[in-house]
Structures are given as C-alpha cells and as structure tokens.
C-alpha cells in the first residue's frame with residue numbers, strides 16, 4: 001500500500017486503573033455515576049488541598065510494569081504538566097516527567113513474516129485522568145463538565161517506534177490489552193474509555209534510515225479505529241511524499257464515520273507544558289522486596305499460556321491464541337480438559353460451538369450458560385458412543401438453553417445413539433427397498449452412492465443411528 | 480540578558496496572564512536576575528552531591544485505597560460560575 005516507504009509507528013496507551021478510589025483523594029473510582037457525585041476539594045482543585053498517593057494505584061502501576069517486562073525505578077517522583085483546558089480543574093495534570101515508575105520493557109507480537117517480534121516499551125508512568133467534557137449543553141456556545149473522572153488513576157504506556165504496519169499496531173494493542181487484563185489492574189475496555197490510544201506515525205523512503213515527519217493521531221475509540229486511522233495515514237502520507245510534498249508535523253483527529261483524519265488546529269501551541277516537580281507530593285522510593293512480592297503475585301501471562309498450550313497440549317498457534325485471549329476463557333478450556341482429556345477436541349468445541357453460541361447471544365465467557373464440566377461430559381458421551389457428534393451439537397444448544405446436564409437431556413429425550421445392529425437392520429432394508437437404483441449404482445462401483453444411503457438411514461433415525469455402524473451394515477448388505 | 484520580552488509574553492500567554500507593558504519589562508528584568516543567580520549557583524562544585532527532588536526530605540507518603548464521601552453535588556458546584564444538569568458550564572472549547 002505504500003511501496004518504497006518504511007512505516008514507523010509508536011503508540012501511547014492510557015489505561016485507567018481499577019482501584020476503589022482515585023489516585024490522590026478518597027473519591028470513588030467508578031464508571032457511570034451521576035455527574036459530579038464523585039468529587040472532593042482535592043480532585044476539584046480547591047486551593048489549599050493536598051494530594052496523597054493511593055498505595056494501590058502505585059502497586060498496580062508496578063504490577064503492570066512487571067507484566068510488561070519493565071524495570072521498576074527505585075526512585076520516582078511526580079511532576080506538574082501545565083495546560084489550560086476546562087476538564088482540568090487545577091490548570092495542570094499531575095503526571096511523571098523524567099523519573100517514571102517503570103521503563104525499558106517489551107512485549108512480543110507476531111511480525112509480518114510470522115516470526116515473533118519484540119516491541120520495546122520506552123516507559124510506563126502514573127498520572128491522573130482529567131474530567132469529561134460533554135458537548136450536549138443547551139446552547140451551542142457552552143460545554144458541560146463532569147469531574148467524576150478527574151483524578152482517576154491512569155498509567156501511560158509509551159512504546160518504542162518499533163511497529164512497522166497498522167496490522168502490527170493492532171497486534172501490539174491486542175497483546176497489551178490481554179496482558180493488562182490478565183494482571184487485573186484494569187478492565188481495559190476501549191468503549192468505556194478505560195483504555196485509550198494515541199498513535200504516532202511517520203513514513204520515510206526505504207533508501208534512508210532517517211525518520212520522516214511525525215504525525216500524531218488522536219480520538220481513536222476502538223481497536224478497529226486504530227488500524228483504520230493508521231491505514232488512512234499511510235495512504236495520505238505516501239501520496240504526499242509521492243507527489244513531492246512534505247508531511248506537516250501536526251496532531252490529527254480520526255473521524256470514524258467519515259473514515260478520515262483531520263488536522264487539529266487548537267492543539268498546536270499547547271505542546272509547551274512547562275513541566276516542573278510537583279511540590280505537594282513527596283517522592284516514591286520503591287522497596288525491592290515489595291516489588292518481588294508483586295512479581296510473585298503475577299498470574300501466568302498470555303504468552304506463557306500460549307506456549308504451554310502449544311508445547312504441552314499440542315494445540316495449533318491459532319487455537320492457543322484464541323483460547324488465551326482472556327484468562328476466563330483459558331480457565332474454561334482447562335477445566336473442560338480436566339473432564340475430557342483431548343485438547344484439540346475440547347478446543348474445537350470451545351472455539352466453535354461455545355464461542356459461536358456466546359457470540360450469537362452477546363454473552364461474555366463469564367456468563368456462559370454451560371459449565372466447563374458439562375461440556376466435558378458432553379464430549380465424553382460422544383467418545384463412548386452414547387451419542388453422535390451431530391446429536392451432541394443439538395444437546396449442546398439445549399444445555400445452553402435449559403442448564404440441564406447433557407446426560408439428563410439425552411435420557412429425557414431418548415437421544416441415545418442406536419448402536420444395536422438389530423434395531424437398524426429393518427430401517428436399512430426399508431431404505432434399500434425405496435432406492436433400488438442407488439443400491440445398484442453402488443454395487444456397480446459408484447462409491448459415492450453409499451453416502452446417500454447412509455444419509456437416508458440417519459434421516460430415518462433422526463440422526464440417532466451410529467453412522468459408522470450404518471456404514472458397515474450397508475456395505476455388508478450390498479456385497 | 481538571558482531572556483527577552485518576547486519570551487515573557489509567550490510564557491504569560493501559556494499561563495493565561497494578561498501583562499501590561501510595564502509589567503512585561505519588570506518581569507523580564509526579574510527573571511533575568513533569577514537566571515543570573517542560577518548561573519552563579521551552577522559554578523559551585525556539586526560533584527558527588529545527590530540532586531534534590533523535593534524541598535522536604537520525606538518519601539513514600541501513601542493513602543489506603545478506601546473511599547470517603549466529601550461533598551454533595553450541590554456543594555461541589557457551589558463555586559462554579561455557571562452550571563447545568565449537575566455539570567459545570569463553561570464556554571465551549573472548539574477542538575477541530
């Protein structure tokens with residue numbers, strides 16, 4: 001799409017931490033409350049108030065840093081980032097400038113060539129979120145501000161400019177989200193704004209190593225928007241460079257419905273933030289023993305889980321990736337595997353029937369109407385010949401709808417597979433009598449004709465006949 | 480002179496301060512005096528002296544993650560110049 005150019009992308013991701021309270025005050029940190037009901041003199045920026053750091057927010061930032069393979073700074077401090085905007089009651093945001101809590105990490109993605117690719121993480125720092133501007137005021141000249149979000153703890157994660165395509169950016173973001181979701185420090189929901197992403201992108205001719213002019217893209221509200229906006233920027237910048245024009249260094253906003261980025265003129269002059277150390281907060285000197293305790297507390301992370309699923313359970317990479325997208329899904333799979341010990345079969349059913357059903361009903365895995373044990377038992381019923389795979393799919397839907405155990409459904413509805421040849425012989429005779437020509441075709445060597453006859457027997461038994469047995473019996477009869 | 484009046488005007492603009500001509504000249508002189516003093520301090524040998532990051536020698540002051548209600552919405556909005564639907568009402572900021 002941009003022949004002759006190297007694409008260079010870096011992401012800045014903001015993630016809201018799932019603490020009970022805000023970062024510097026005791027107000028509740030909860031999404032969706034009535035406007036300005038979770039505020040206090042500190043987060044409203046009243047003169048004379050003093051912020052105090054929430055220890056849990058620090059712990060979560062350290063935990064996220066460790067999960068992203070960062071070094072945790074033994075000494076860290078807060079700074080004021082000064083700018084004027086109505087969502088910021090103090091006229092500055094408390095952030096971290098030169099001594100962030102974590103730096104020098106990385107995560108792995110699958111590169112364009114299918115090989116693992118390491119994406120560097122420059123830094124991870126703690127800061128406070130701003131309030132929310134609502135533009136649906138009664139007149140066109142006003143905005144309404146809700147400060148419930150002001151002071152919610154955020155971590156900002158800055159990647160190295162290591163991403164070489166919009167697809168790699170999407171992968172990085174997906175992996176980052178999964179890792180953070182595993183650690184439990186955030187619910188990382190882009191649609192609720194608990195994960196937000198800004199992109200930096202530049203293009204340069206492949207003949208040089210010199211980076212091109214950087215463009216920042218904001219207002220990205222979904223993973224898809226990130227990828228689309230970057231694809232749009234690649235096209236736009238390549239077209240400019242192709243025609244001998246220069247790319248302007250600027251901030252652009254993504255318009256999702258129009259599918260274009262637009263220049264944001266208002267942000268031009270605001271980039272001089274005049275950072276200085278926050279005098280109201282004392283520095284943080286993190287104790288290494290505490291860091292180690294937090295490290296011990298980390299769960300098995302997606303990459304390790306994926307590797308284990310592939311190496312120990314023999315699953316293909318695709319299955320491993322789908323199943324480890326969330327801890328809950330992976331746990332469901334493993335609990336099911338404890339009941340029915342065939343990883344690939346369990347994987348097929350979890351990815352196919354289960355995710356299909358959940359998707360169709362708009363349910364999360366945590367709200368699955370089927371318990372892992374029930375799915376395991378259903379697979380056992382297939383394995384021991386009690387029901388056919390086809391019937392099992394019907395039973396699965398009924399387990400979903402009624403919550404009853406598979407055995408109960410099979411017994412109640414007489415769905416047990418007919419594996420008794422004496423029960424099938426009569427039906428087979430009828431089918432052969434009704435289709436003499438097909439039977440003749442098979443006898444004269446048309447192997448395909450058998451499939452039709454098996455189908456007819458299955459139909460006559462409403463799918464309950466053991467297809468393998470039907471096959472055998474038909475062959476015997478037609479010899 | 481380390482800084483000129485134009486820089487004072489720029490910083491004043493960023494800080495939303497309206498300065499008259501006399502103040503601009505006054506602040507330019509004062510800021511230059513301060514920077515000259517900083518230059519003098521820079522000449523001191525600080526080899527081996529750890530940087531000061533905070534005026535008071537304290538660290539690790541934390542708060543437990545427990546909620547506490549402080550203000551009713553009416554109290555929170557009492558000082559707002561204007562309000563609507565439980566929100567602070569401000570002049571619209573055009574961002575396009």
Ligand SMILES: [Zn+2]
Pocket residue numbers: 022025026027038039040041042043044151
């Ligand atoms: Zn507060």
